[in-house]
Amino acid sequence: MEMSSLTQERKSAQFDVEAMKIVWEGSPEQVQLTQRIGQLVANDAVFRKDNRVSQGRLELFKNTLRKAAHAWSIIQSLHLTEAEASKLRSFIDEPAYTDLHWGMFIPAIKGQGTDEQQQKWLPLAYRQTIIGCYAQTELGHGSNVQGLETTATFDPSTDEFIVNTPTLTATKWWPGGLGKVSTHAIVYARLITDGKDYGVHAFIMQIRSLEDHHPLPGVIVADIGVKFGNGGYNTMDNGLLRFDNVRIPRDNLLMRVASVTRHGKYVPSGVPRQLGYGAMVFVRKSIVMDASNYLSRAVTIAVRYSAVRRQFGTQQGKPEIQVIDYMTQQSRLFPLLATAYAYRFLGVWMSWLYSDVMARLERGDFSTLPEVHACTAGLKSITTSTTADGIEECRKLCGGHGYLCASGLPELYAAYVPACTYEGDNVILLLQVARFLMKTLSLLGSGKKPSGTAAYLGNAADLLAKNCQVMKERDWINPDILQHAFEARSARLTVKCATQIAAASNQEAGFSEFSSELVDASRAHCELIVVTRFMEALKKEISGRSVMKQLQTLCYVYALSLVTARAGDFLVTGYLSSKQLDLAKGQLRSLFRELRPNAVALVDSFNHSDYYLGSTLGRFDGNVYENLYNDALKDPMNASPVTEGYEEYIRPVLKQQLKLPNSRL
Amino acid sequence: MEMSSLTQERKSAQFDVEAMKIVWEGSPEQVQLTQRIGQLVANDAVFRKDNRVSQGRLELFKNTLRKAAHAWSIIQSLHLTEAEASKLRSFIDEPAYTDLHWGMFIPAIKGQGTDEQQQKWLPLAYRQTIIGCYAQTELGHGSNVQGLETTATFDPSTDEFIVNTPTLTATKWWPGGLGKVSTHAIVYARLITDGKDYGVHAFIMQIRSLEDHHPLPGVIVADIGVKFGNGGYNTMDNGLLRFDNVRIPRDNLLMRVASVTRHGKYVPSGVPRQLGYGAMVFVRKSIVMDASNYLSRAVTIAVRYSAVRRQFGTQQGKPEIQVIDYMTQQSRLFPLLATAYAYRFLGVWMSWLYSDVMARLERGDFSTLPEVHACTAGLKSITTSTTADGIEECRKLCGGHGYLCASGLPELYAAYVPACTYEGDNVILLLQVARFLMKTLSLLGSGKKPSGTAAYLGNAADLLAKNCQVMKERDWINPDILQHAFEARSARLTVKCATQIAAASNQEAGFSEFSSELVDASRAHCELIVVTRFMEALKKEISGRSVMKQLQTLCYVYALSLVTARAGDFLVTGYLSSKQLDLAKGQLRSLFRELRPNAVALVDSFNHSDYYLGSTLGRFDGNVYENLYNDALKDPMNASPVTEGYEEYIRPVLKQQLKLPNSRL
Ligand SMILES: Cc1cc2nc3c(=O)[nH]c(=O)nc-3n(C[C@H](O)[C@H](O)[C@H](O)COP(=O)(O)OP(=O)(O)OC[C@H]3O[C@@H](n4cnc5c(N)ncnc54)[C@H](O)[C@@H]3O)c2cc1C
Ligand SMILES: Cc1cc2nc3c(=O)[nH]c(=O)nc-3n(C[C@H](O)[C@H](O)[C@H](O)COP(=O)(O)OP(=O)(O)OC[C@H]3O[C@@H](n4cnc5c(N)ncnc54)[C@H](O)[C@@H]3O)c2cc1C
Ligand SMILES: [Ca+2]
Structure with a gap:
């Protein structure tokens, strides 16, 4: 029997691949973890991903919700550690609201909330009885964070902040997980108290009802539409968000670095901003x-x-x-x-x-x-x-x-x-x-x-003076x-x-x-x-x-x-x-x-499984052509030998039976 | 009223934009043609394209068939010239089988068919009573055309070529318009007669019934699957094609450059290959x-x-x-x-x-x-x-x-x-x-x-000797x-x-x-x-x-x-x-x-209409934010405030009511 190209290639390799895998992953334990969690995902039909490129946006998104729920039930029933859970999510291999919940929402609370605030919010977030996102960017401001326009004005009469979207460009725009899923958001807004603008601060806000998931009064929230490419971020509900003078308790300001007193005085906590x-x-x-x-x-x-x-x-x-x-x-x-x-x-x-x-x-x-x-x-x-x-x-x-x-x-x-x-x-x-x-x-x-x-810049004089010493290739x-x-x-x-x-x-x-x-x-x-x-x-x-x-x-x-x-x-x-x-x-x-x-x-040595690669060209066995061919025949486009649309749009052309419209030039 | 940024920009321009449009298009007539055909397409709801990125593949493809049929009926009813028709197709702005029919199939017959063959096939193609594509590339050979494997063996006993796909890698793969639409194809195959291989030649072949559009006996034809990105070539039915010893008349060989006699003798016509x-x-x-x-x-x-x-x-x-x-x-x-x-x-x-x-x-x-x-x-x-x-x-x-x-x-x-x-x-x-x-x-x-x-290489000596003469910026x-x-x-x-x-x-x-x-x-x-x-x-x-x-x-x-x-x-x-x-x-x-x-x-000065650009960011009026926002709210994802999938996949998470599976790690 003829040896496949890749088998031949592997025979000619001059080093220990298993040892290299350990270098790549960092330890034998990591290699095992990858193997274990990788297989768990690959063998679970819910996590199938080869069909996502032919799905329309709605179907695609709904399927991502399904995967996220399924992953969460696996994480709970198997009592996975945080490291295992995060590995599991990464092997599912598609952007989802959970990325923002675990990767931005929770860390923001940890980093910017006081101990009290952490005790209040983190347990809810850890159990996902609330789901959160990170709402910083606005329609008009991304790179220039200091230019954000959303305001949070303290009202001492009720001990509340009034969060407002004063302009069109102040609309929050882009936050992942915001559009359709999140119940809560870390919202960046200009803190205004006593008539003074103290610049951009982080607030934690509920945006949807925990009962029926409807947006709360005064809140407009929606998905921002289709994004680049097949699959990609179309599995994510990047969202828009507007507030019409929504009131939140004073202590929804994340107060690690600064707080506002009952009477509206802005008080830096003394914790240095640099900690962030x-x-x-x-x-x-x-x-x-x-x-x-x-x-x-x-x-x-x-x-x-x-x-x-x-x-x-x-x-x-x-x-x-x-x-x-x-x-x-x-x-x-x-x-x-x-x-x-x-x-x-x-x-x-x-x-x-x-x-x-x-x-x-x-x-x-x-x-x-x-x-x-x-x-x-x-x-x-x-x-x-x-x-x-x-x-x-x-x-x-x-x-x-x-x-x-x-x-x-x-x-x-x-x-x-x-x-x-x-x-x-x-x-x-x-x-x-x-x-x-x-x-x-x-x-x-x-x-x-x-x-x-x-450090090398301290040595600039020498670096400027001395040219390269190479005389031969070696x-x-x-x-x-x-x-x-x-x-x-x-x-x-x-x-x-x-x-x-x-x-x-x-x-x-x-x-x-x-x-x-x-x-x-x-x-x-x-x-x-x-x-x-x-x-x-x-x-x-x-x-x-x-x-x-x-x-x-x-x-x-x-x-x-x-x-x-x-x-x-x-x-x-x-x-x-x-x-x-x-x-x-x-x-x-x-x-x-x-x-x-x-x-x-x-x-x-990168140790990527066929499931994870999701590539017919990159298959481990190198059996490219047979799989390209067989997979094509299974494509939904090939469900029947005569295409949908033939009767309406192809046959009339071939048979010269098109109804001619009354277009005018 | 404040002037918009773009209005201001246009005021500060220092040249005649209308004159530049003529330079860009080549003549005032071309500018007019663009205007005229551009508007025709932009104003016709059938040609709407802003919805194509949220469609799944099947819907997208069917819609392209609809556009192509509609365009054809417009071309006929308005008696458009070839130049106008081609402009119309280009403004529709999505790849379609018609690109190959008009751009490759017809030119191949013209370029490689004898006068007789042209008289036979071109009228059919011009009326689209047959639809054709250009089938050169195979699963195993693209760049190396001389390596194509499909064979066309002359059988003098019946005066026919027997076209065959001898291996998996010989499967035709990629031709646009092939997968679901074309009735005919220019097929490149190795011409074999008298036991000798004369290399790759072009044949014209019917692949689908003109009655019911089913693939002819011995023909396997299908779509090759989803391609890169939103829209893009997913509106095209790039296809695969296999022949199981399919017989075609001898004169389906395009014979401008060479023919085969009734008795199987290969005869170059004397017309130089270079003409191609x-x-x-x-x-x-x-x-x-x-x-x-x-x-x-x-x-x-x-x-x-x-x-x-x-x-x-x-x-x-x-x-x-x-x-x-x-x-x-x-x-x-x-x-x-x-x-x-x-x-x-x-x-x-x-x-x-x-x-x-x-x-x-x-x-x-x-x-x-x-x-x-x-x-x-x-x-x-x-x-x-x-x-x-x-x-x-x-x-x-x-x-x-x-x-x-x-x-x-x-x-x-x-x-x-x-x-x-x-x-x-x-x-x-x-x-x-x-x-x-x-x-x-x-x-x-x-x-x-x-x-x-x-020509400049004739001057190499000077070019090697003389260095740049620049002394100052100007x-x-x-x-x-x-x-x-x-x-x-x-x-x-x-x-x-x-x-x-x-x-x-x-x-x-x-x-x-x-x-x-x-x-x-x-x-x-x-x-x-x-x-x-x-x-x-x-x-x-x-x-x-x-x-x-x-x-x-x-x-x-x-x-x-x-x-x-x-x-x-x-x-x-x-x-x-x-x-x-x-x-x-x-x-x-x-x-x-x-x-x-x-x-x-x-x-x-490029004179691109808003319809043609299809870009909210690139709108002529510069009214970017309002349109981004309003369009997002109309996205199918925002049809209801609570997303599809909430009851099945979000609520159970929030309410801790997920059914836990019996997964094993
Ligand atoms: C997929 C995706 C997910 C995202 N998720 C989130 C999220 O979860 N939460 C969130 O808050 N945001 C999110 N964002 C928003 C993201 O953080 C911003 O898009 C990003 O910060 C870039 O800012 P911008 O879009 O304003 O770019 P702009 O600043 O408008 O950039 C436009 C151009 O101007 C240039 N430019 C701007 N300023 C300067 C300057 N001073 N000097 C030179 N050149 C300049 C840039 O180089 C660029 O070429 C997401 C974005 C994407 C695409
Ligand atoms: C959207 C699309 C539409 C198409 N439509 C048609 C169609 O209508 N009809 C049709 O017949 N075909 C069609 N094709 C096929 C297309 O013509 C081929 O894909 C193309 O010729 C490239 O050939 P390949 O895929 O075999 O590339 P390969 O030759 O396999 O290239 C793979 C890599 O190998 C390198 N390589 C190969 N040979 C050499 C060499 N000698 N020296 C150095 N590097 C080399 C290349 O640079 C490249 O990096 C289409 C393709 C696409 C993507
Ligand atoms: Ca200068």
């Missing part, structure tokens, strides 16, 4: 982990299919060439494979960063906050942009068949791409990084040493060389921006004029962090036959593919010569050759 | 025109919304900053605006190229074919890739609201992006350009002068400087590839090893062509107040944004210094400032 930043680091860490997860799924599909797909180059009855053997295919695909690994190690490091920040906050040490804030903002931005583009690239790498939903990639993209927008527009985030970089440079003069991920295979290259690129772009801004009429005008250049510098800073974290991670011991070797190859592929992709940056700053760039390209090609026999095993 | 290349140029010209059309629609939406959208920078009650005023926004948006114009002029030039090629072919002059073939292949590739990416970029430029289907951009992307794959995978096309470039260089030695778009505003820069970039990258390949062990190995670099060189060659055609077009007279000035600004924006985006190419070849690159960036920023007050008027 820990939550932001946590969210961004999760986003980076998600990026590595989504990218790894797309790459799994594209790598496996590229090994199955053959095109051109038949020689005397021998099979054609596997498209994964084309250099153009490799140079688009392998860097993405390496990036998935890079982001995983980055995510692990961000978990450490989160605990470090939390420990510092607890002892009142806010010193690392600006650096951590900038670093995590930038990492959110570059990882989500790269992942979104990477998913589409993987789809294109699958040729025509990638455009079929059967490839799994259209749904993956639709569900992922808004990550470039929510939790901060990716360009605006890079501009925040740029502000930090400019500030850091300006403080260098006064002797303030930058720390953490910005010289690139060196962490010190790469570290220096990425530091020099970032430092040089940053210093150049600072110089240009300094020459402008004023600081703000200069910042605005050179903001595209600043974005480039910020990207350089962030990519340096990713490269550094990947190289650092490989300094620790990692077990398993040849696992370390594969990871090193991936790490160099990641770094060198960035060097060639950002060649302009390295050249314009005079750091690299054209010759050195050619050496980098040559070395990268050698690395592709090393990676090639291990490519399929490296995606197997 | 004219059709290819025509198709690629249309693709480039489509690119400019799609990109212009996306840019219209993003420009208008960016002028309406305000975020940050409130000062004492004054409105916030229009996001179009942010430099990062401009530097992503304005180059795309310029590109839409660039592609329009390119398309016009390709129309000329098409007639030139046809005239040559008629007099047996095949000398320009290789150059034209490479040039059009490359232009198809870069314009479709840039347009697809550009649509997504426009969507992201609209922030969160761009992700709503109400922005119109998700549908635009879904319908457009397969253009990167069909009519040739974009990477494979660039590799074809690369082969031509390598060939051209290799012939230089033997004194063969390259012509047409490759120097960049010079067609000669730009021409030289783009020629030098392309020539240098091409020569470098040739040198690298020459050093390889053998030609093919070298070509494969350096194929990524070859793709870069090909892209440079094609971008040079676009820049050149844009600059050439502006050498002719163009009337209308300040219209020429605007076009010049756009042309420079196009060229300089490419210089900065491809900085690596220009730097690595030593052609540009870092300083000169900075000057280019500085000049580009000045151009953005010139463009800014005209941006809205420049998209108004």
Whole structure:
């Protein structure tokens, strides 16, 4: 019997896949958890997802409600832990109101409520006797949170806040879970008391009756309509919300940071606002982990299919060439494979960063906050942009068949791409990084040493002076060389921006004029962090036959593919010569050759089940064509050999029996 | 009364928009045609399209059949010309079987059928008493047409071809209009006679009964399933097709180029195969025109919304900053605006190229074919890739609201992006350009002068020797400087590839090893062509107040944004210094400032109606928020205040009344 392409690929792999799975998941226990919960979901017919792309919006949404209820009953009856429950929800693999309830509503209460408030609301939320969402964005304001228009005016005569939507643009717009499901919402509104506007604060509000689910009096709430793509966020009821002078008790203001007295005096609690930043680091860490997860799924599909797909180059009855053997295919695909690994190690490091920040906050040490804030903002931005583009690239790498939903990639993209927008527009985030970089440079003069991920800027003089030392291809295979290259690129772009801004009429005008250049510098800073974290991670011991070797190859592929992709940056700053760039390209090609026999095993190591991938092209067994064909025949469109609509709209055309209308031109 | 943002924008425009519309459309008559047919479609309720994103696949498809029938009855009753009919179909703005019938089936008969065959089949096709499609691609072979597996074996005993699908991978897969509608198909199959395989030929075959539309005996035909995105190609019945030894008369072979005698002898007709290349140029010209059309629609939406959208920078009650005023926004948006114009002029030039090629072919002059073939292949590739990416970029430029289907951009992307794959995978096309470039260089030695778009390579010595002469920002505003820069970039990258390949062990190995670099060189060659055609077009007279000035600004924006985006190419070849690159960036920023007050008027000049745009964000009146809000309330999801599924799946959760299943972990 002939061996399938993928079997052959797996035989040629040079490392221990099971050991790599443990590296990817973090521990043998995590591998088991994935296996266990993954199978639970895959084997439950309620969680079927292959039919969702042919469903209309209403059917799709209703089915998501069904899945969420079913998941909740499983979680309760099996007494799953929080970690297990969250794994279960993520394997169901579609956006749902529960994401916001568990991921934003509850954390907001924890982070912004007093102990009393937590005791009041959390038990209800944990049991889901109330369901909540996070209502910040308005029709007119997303990025500019300080510009939100909803008001909450304290009325001392009744001891209540009056929450109001004064304009059309003040309508809450986008919150997930809001449109059709949530009974409660964390509402951001301008706190006004004693005639003074204290800016945006968080309130907890009931919006629907707990008896019949109707919106409460004075509340308009609805779904905002269809969103991008197949499935995707169409399983979610992103909503709109308006208040017509709705009254809520004073203590519905979440009061960890500030409260209002019975007589309307605004009183800061003394708890520093900065405490909230820990939550932001946590969210961004999760986003980076998600990026590595989504990218790894797309790459799994594209790598496996590229090994199955053959095109051109038949020689005397021998099979054609596997498209994964084309250099153009490799140079688009392998860097993405390496990036998935890079982001995983980055995510692990961000978990450490989160605990470090939390420990510092607890002892009142806010010193690392600006650096951590900038670093995590930038990492959110570059990882989500790269992942979104990477998913589409993987789809294109699958040729025509990638455009079929059967490839799994259209749904993956639709569900992922808004990550470039929510939790901060990716360009605006890079501009925040740029502000930090400019500030850091300006403080260098006064002797303030930058720390953490910005420490290298303290070394700017050397980085500006010393050019790349590479003389031959193999010289690139060196962490010190790469570290220096990425530091020099970032430092040089940053210093150049600072110089240009300094020459402008004023600081703000200069910042605005050179903001595209600043974005480039910020990207350089962030990519340096990713490269550094990947190289650092490989300094620790990692077990398993040849696992370390594969990871090193991936790490160099990641770094060198960035060097060639950002060649302009390295050249314009005079750091690299054209010759050195050619050496980098040559070395990268050698690395592709090393990676090639291990490519399929490296995606197997992500341990994604066929159910989770939801892709005929990415099947573990590589049996692509038979399954494409059989699944097509089962499509609802093929329920009968003659299509619905034939009698009304096709036969009359063919038989020249169309009724001609009386249109006028 | 306050003036709306867009009214204000239109007042500040500095040129004659009506005159620009004529430039864009090509003539006043074309402007009128657009107006006339555009309104006809917009005012006809059958052509409503705002509901298609919430429909399931079956409903969506049936509705497309309805539109196609309705359009056909209008075309007949109003006796529309071919040009009017095709405009009508394009304004209906969704892929349908008619695209293939009129765009591929009929042209294939014209191009590959003998006069007799044309007389037999064309009248039927013109009246749509038969409906046809174009069945080339198979499950296992798309790019590699020569590898198709379907066979057509001549049987002299009955004077018939026996058409057969010998394997699973030989199943026809993808042809539009095939799955549910077509009665006939142009089928590509290997012609076998006298025991010899003569390679792939085109046959015309009936696949469904003209009486009851059932597939004919021995024919399996079906839809291949759901495709990427909202709407998009889901209105199309891309299909699969298998033959179980189906017999067709000998003269169903399209015989323009070759025929088979009654006794099975294969006889080339003497008509050169090259004649078919004219059709290819025509198709690629249309693709480039489509690119400019799609990109212009996306840019219209993003420009208008960016002028309406305000975020940050409130000062004492004054409105916030229009996001179009942010430099990062401009530097992503304005180059795309310029590109839409660039592609329009390119398309016009390709129309000329098409007639030139046809005239040559008629007099047996095949000398320009290789150059034209490479040039059009490359232009198809870069314009479709840039347009697809550009649509997504426009969507992201609209922030969160761009992700709503109400922005119109998700549908635009879904319908457009397969253009990167069909009519040739974009990477494979660039590799074809690369082969031509390598060939051209290799012939230089033997004194063969390259012509047409490759003529500059005859000048390679100078282009390699002379670096950029720019000394100050304004120097960049010079067609000669730009021409030289783009020629030098392309020539240098091409020569470098040739040198690298020459050093390889053998030609093919070298070509494969350096194929990524070859793709870069090909892209440079094609971008040079676009820049050149844009600059050439502006050498002719163009009337209308300040219209020429605007076009010049756009042309420079196009060229300089490419210089900065491809900085690596220009730097690595030593052609540009870092300083000169900075000057280019500085000049580009000045151009953005010139463009800014005209941006809205420049998209108004595309003359897209609100119906055609199908975008709340891109409305002509700029009344974005009110319409987003009102449309959302009309969404089927909001038919009742309490969602379907509440009783079954939400209430039991809230009330702790879920039935717990007996799941096992
Ligand atoms: C799927 C999805 C789910 C969401 N879920 C929630 C939720 O649960 N709760 C919630 O409250 N919100 C939610 N949101 C809203 C989301 O947080 C916002 O859409 C996001 O913050 C972006 O803001 P915006 O839409 O206002 O973009 P805008 O700020 O309007 O951006 C438009 C353009 O302007 C540019 N721009 C704006 N300001 C500047 C500047 N200062 N400098 C340079 N450029 C600028 C941007 O780069 C962008 O190109 C969701 C959004 C989506 C898409
Ligand atoms: C919406 C849509 C409509 C279509 N309509 C029709 C139709 O009406 N009729 C019809 O006959 N067909 C149709 N097609 C099919 C279409 O023509 C093919 O999908 C297209 O030609 C690409 O071929 P492929 O899918 O085999 O890609 P593949 O060749 O399988 O490409 C897969 C990957 O391999 C790479 N690759 C392949 N060969 C090489 C090489 N030699 N060197 C380097 N890289 C290589 C590609 O770059 C790509 O990344 C349609 C397709 C789509 C998506
Ligand atoms: Ca300047």
